[in-house]
Amino acid sequence: MKRLTLRARLTLVYGGLLLLAGIVLLGVTYVLVDQRMPQPMRAELPDSATVVTRMPTSMEDLDKIRMLIQDVQSEAKRSALESLLTQGGLALVVVSAAAVVIGWLVAGRALQPLHQITGTARRIAGADSAGRGLHERIALTGPRDEVRELADTFDQMLERLDRSFDGQRRFVANASHELRTPLALNRALVELAVSRPDAPDEVRRLGEALLSVNERHERLIDGLLTLADSESEVTERAVVDLAEIAAHVVEQVTPGHPGVAVHRSLEPVRTVGDPVLLERLVFNLVENALRHNVPAGGWVRVRTGQVAGRPTLVVVNTGPVIPSYDVETMFQPFRRLSRERVAGTRGFGLGLSIVRAVARAHGGVAEAEPRPDGGLTVTVTLPSSTP
Secondary structure, eight states: OOEEEEEHHHHHHHHHHHHHHHHHHHHHHHHHHHHSSSOOOOOOOOHHHHHHHHOOOOOHHHHHHHHHHHHEEEEEHHHHHHHHHHHHHHHHHHHHHHHHHHHHHHHHHHHHHHHHHHHHHHHTSSSSSTTTTOOOOOOOOOSSSHHHHHHHHHHHHHHHHHHHHHHHHHHHHHHHHHHHHHHHHHHHHHHHTOOOOTTOOHOOOHHHHHHHHHHHHHHHHHHHHHHHHSOOOOOOEEEEEHHHHHHHHHHHHGGGTEEEEEEEEEEOOOEOOOHHHHHHHHHHHHHHHHHHSSSSSSSEEEEEEEEEEEEEEEEEESSOOOGGGGGHHHOOOOOOOOOHHHTTTTTOSOHHHHHHHHHHHOOOOOEEEEETSSSSEEEEOOOOSSO
């Protein structure tokens, strides 16, 4: 059962109180008027001598006159009281209806600051990512009452959250940039040691292992930087062909996985966004689909086109069976499936989280659905290049 809104409940309270007060007032008025009005006259019979000398009327005629006077007085009193109830009740109905209308307007006016607070909170909650939208403020004006204090407290909380999220993003970006330099230096030193002609085989094997570890760390840093950039607002936008980006990425990634067949169905479709971030989105999707596949006989399908008038990228692959409750977990940073952690497969759990962050930064949506036979279907919907 749907409950009434606060505005409707306040209106009913205002109207109900006024109606109750009017009924009480009308009842008190009725009792006072009834008591103040004169009672019907009770005429006393005169003695026989007076009757004979003053009025030559019989006793029966006097009784009739007395009863007539009492009836007239009673009828006048009853008519006055009924008129009071009828006209007072009609006036009470009119005043109550006007009170309901006025109460509705007054309640709406009183609840307007709460609607402003609710609207701001709803816009922040509906933002594309957790830290976006926190720059908004209620900035409620008016007297410093309880609602104003609530709005100011809410603004202070938003300001602290905004600073916290900005500091977190800056820390990730700065730390990633600072870590790139020593990793690049380590790679250069190891490559120099391995490339020496007199380097023994043990040194070469050790150098190759160190280069592999260094490459893994570099990929982690690049993923953190991309994630930090995609969580921010996209400022540089250009019209790009999603099919062209997908074809370029497939040509780059496919040679590293010769055991997986790649099927392409690339229909030209244009979208607006950052070309670098969009290329990273497609790269992560295709690379994940190739890496997390069956050992033999696997395939990947990459499809671009328009769905409901919006550019869409769909990547489907074969692979292990994924429970439906694990799908959303895969979109969280540093979260992987339990069997991948046990098996020790390479990956940091940033691939799909970067995909969703980039899609949201462009005003799009990234969703995944497990296939019954194993594997995953990932669909990315982006905004069109035309309004």
